[in-house]
Amino acid sequence: MAKINSNYQKLAAGYLFPEIGRRVSAFTAANPDAKVIRLGIGDVVLPLPEVIRKAIDAGVEELGQISTFKGYGPEQGYEFLRQAIADHFQSQGADVAADEVFVSDGSKCDTGNIQEIFSTDAAVAVTDPVYPVYVDTNVMAGRTGAADASGRYEGLVYMPCTVENGFDPELPSEHVDLIYLCSPNNPTGAVLSREALQKWVDYAKANEAIILFDSAYEAYISDPSLVRSIYEIPGARDVAIEFRSFSKTAGFTGVRCAYTVVPKTVMGRNESGELVSLHTLWSRRQTTKFNGVSYPIQKGAAAVFTPEGQAAIKETIAYYMENARLIREGLAEAGIAVYGGVHAPYIWLRAPGNITSWEFFDLLLSKAHVVGTPGSGFGSSGEGYFRLSAFGVRENVVEAVNRIKALKL
Ligand code: MLT
Numbered sequence: 001m002a003k004i005n006s007n008y009q010k011l012a013a014g015y016l017f018p019e020i021g022r023r024v025s026a027f028t029a030a031n032p033d034a035k036v037i038r039l040g041i042g043d044v045v046l047p048l049p050e051v052i053r054k055a056i057d058a059g060v061e062e063l064g065q066i067s068t069f070k071g072y073g074p075e076q077g078y079e080f081l082r083q084a085i086a087d088h089f090q091s092q093g094a095d096v097a098a099d100e101v102f103v104s105d106g107s108k109c110d111t112g113n114i115q116e117i118f119s120t121d122a123a124v125a126v127t128d129p130v131y132p133v134y135v136d137t138n139v140m141a142g143r144t145g146a147a148d149a150s151g152r153y154e155g156l157v158y159m160p161c162t163v164e165n166g167f168d169p170e171l172p173s174e175h176v177d178l179i180y181l182c183s184p185n186n187p188t189g190a191v192l193s194r195e196a197l198q199k200w201v202d203y204a205k206a207n208e209a210i211i212l213f214d215s216a217y218e219a220y221i222s223d224p225s226l227v228r229s230i231y232e233i234p235g236a237r238d239v240a241i242e243f244r245s246f247s248k249t250a251g252f253t254g255v256r257c258a259y260t261v262v263p264k265t266v267m268g269r270n271e272s273g274e275l276v277s278l279h280t281l282w283s284r285r286q287t288t289k290f291n292g293v294s295y296p297i298q299k300g301a302a303a304v305f306t307p308e309g310q311a312a313i314k315e316t317i318a319y320y321m322e323n324a325r326l327i328r329e330g331l332a333e334a335g336i337a338v339y340g341g342v343h344a345p346y347i348w349l350r351a352p353g354n355i356t357s358w359e360f361f362d363l364l365l366s367k368a369h370v371v372g373t374p375g376s377g378f379g380s381s382g383e384g385y386f387r388l389s390a391f392g393v394r395e396n397v398v399e400a401v402n403r404i405k406a407l408k409l
Contacts, residue, residue, distance in 0.1 A: 007140050012147040016132050016377040017041045023361070024371050031369075037400045039327075040371040042186070042345060042389040044251045046319060048300075049312030052250060055303035059296030073292045076283065077103025077259070081298045084305040085259055094231035100263050100279065102286055103301075105256040105293050107216050107245040112137040113289075114212055114241060114260070115178070117281040118268065122177040125157040127169050129187050129378030129385070131214065134180040150380035160381040161188060163339065163350075168196050171203050179204065181230075182214040184221060187378045187387040188348040189340015191226050197233045204239035210266065210278070211240040216258075219249040219317055221343045237263045241278065248345065248391075250304045250313045257293050257301045320345050323397040324390035330401035331388075334409065345390040348375070352409040360386050368403035 013019060020040045028036055048056075062068035076082065082098040089096035104110050112133045115124075124138050135156065138144060145154030152158055157176050159169035167190035169181075181200060183192040192200075204211050211230060218228040227233065230240045242261045246252035262279040270276050293301075303309045324341040331338050331349055341347035351360035357374030364370045364386075375385030390397070 005140065005142075007142045007144075010139050010144065010146050010153070011136060012151045012153075015136065016373070019377070020361075020371065020373060024365065027365055034369045036365070036369045036371060037392065037396045037403075038371045039388045039390075039392055039397070039400055040373045042248065042391050044248060044253050044316075044320075044391050045393055046251055046316045048251050048255070049309065049316070051306065051308040051312055052300045052303045056255075056296045056300035059299035063295065070295050073295055073298070075287045075290055075292050077101065077292065078295070078298050078302075081302045082259075084302045088305050089229055089231065089261070092228050092232065094229035095237060096229075096231055096261050096263070100261050102260045102262065102282060103293055103298060104258050104260060104286075104290065106247065107214060107243045107258045107260075108133055110243050110258060110260045111180070111212065111214055113285070114243075114282070115141055115143070117278060117285055118178060118210075123155075123157065123175060125159055125172050125176040125179045126379075127161045127181070127185075128152075128158040128380060129161065129375060129382035130180065131182055131186050132378065134212070135379075150383075151376070152380055158379065158381075161185070161190065162381055163337075166190075167339070168192065171199065175207055175209075177207075177209050178212060179209055180212045180214070182216075183227070184215075184217040184344035185340070185346075186214075186217065186344070187340075187346055187373065187375065187382065189342070189344035189346040190348075191221060191343045194225075194227050194233070197227055197230060197236075201230070201233045201235045201239060205235055208269070209239065210268065211236070213240050213242045215242055216245045217248055217344050218244065219313065220321065220345055222321070223343065226343060231261070231263070237265045239266060241266060241282075246301050246304060249317075250301070250309075251316060252301070255297055255300065257297050319394070320390045323392060323394065326397055327388055327390060327401055330405060334405045336404075336409065341390065347388045347390065349386050349388065351375075351384055351386050355384075357383055357386055363407075364404065367407055368400070370400045370403055 082101040086098040161167040213230040230236045245258035262282045267275040327347045328341040337350040339348040357376040361374045373387040375382030
């Protein structure tokens with residue numbers, strides 16, 4: 001028998017969203033008449049804007065002609081898309097060049113895979129609660145020991161983000177090499193301030209650490225004074241890698257397209273202490289393991305940056321953010337403490353009564369037929385909290401809020 005990677009056996013539970021899916025399937029099998037409203041996984045529901053569909057169609061047409069047919073594309077992405085992405089960063093005040101952009105099929109993959117270019121003994125810091133991919137991929141790679149009863153892995157540095165500290169994580173007291181930050185945050189919906197991000201960049205510079213900055217939800221920021229890209233922060237080009245996605249921005253969860261920026265100025269060290277370009281390593285990794293995103297999808301992604309594309313996605317984002325407002329205000333009226341949902345499509349709430357996140361999950365599912373995500377699934381500091389996603393059709397969102405209110409929790 002082949003020996004397995006036993007790090008996988010350290011993983012405390014199944015991946016969060018399939019686990020929720022299993023529980024919901026069991027409930028619907030037992031209650032076939034229940035009209036279940038799903039506000040658990042953050043999955044978009046509105047159709048792709050026409051300008052994007054037309055661009056995808058045009059790409060497909062090109063593949064149908066011998067003169068414009070394309071086989072393998074560049075692993076890093078087509079130049080037309082990388083340039084449009086770089087221009088978009090520049091328009092946000094972030095200095096990014098087209099050849100620093102790597103187009104991919106998702107930020108889940110990229111935030112999960114990036115750890116491969118770092119040493120297996122790199123010290124890793126994550127916020128708590130946290131998008132589980134950052135943690136689980138480091139567990140799989142062997143950077144941790146076992147999980148304790150609360151689900152925290154030995155060897156990882158956890159930085160609590162709580163109501164008490166305004167969801168603003170403190171700098172770790174020990175040295176860390178890798179810091180995962182997500183802003184606007186999944187799951188809390190909080191946005192890190194410019195000052196907070198500067199503090200992290202300064203820490204990373206002083207400690208030769210690398211910030212892995214996930215800004216998959218940056219398009220949901222409505223206050224122009226808030227930071228969308230870490231590269232708006234002086235010094236960040238030396239210490240940060242940024243991940244963005246078309247999934248939540250432009251309705252691409254099923255289409256698949258994202259991008260990662262690795263500035264040519266961001267360095268690590270090899271065992272001899274010499275500086276090594278992380279851009280070169282990530283390029284080596286991607287060209288070996290990835291063959292790029294399909295041409296028509298990259299055409300569709302590039303259309304997102306046209307004036308019509310920008311207008312169309314702003315409309316869908318405004319729709320989801322109106323959902324977020326309805327959830328936030330509706331639950332607050334019901335006396336539930338709510339956070340986030342202003343610059344992010346997630347509402348983070350305190351489970352009423354002294355019950356656990358999973359108990360609240362079961363209560364909402366069985367009594368209101370509403371699915372959310374238990375806060376404890378994002379880490380032990382999420383225990384007692386719950387996440388509702390604003391990605392839903394309006395009438396379902398309104399119905400879900402009414403049903404929760406009717407529970408008189
Ligand atoms: C979530 O619900 O947290 C996201 O949909 C997960 C993801 O983007 O992978």
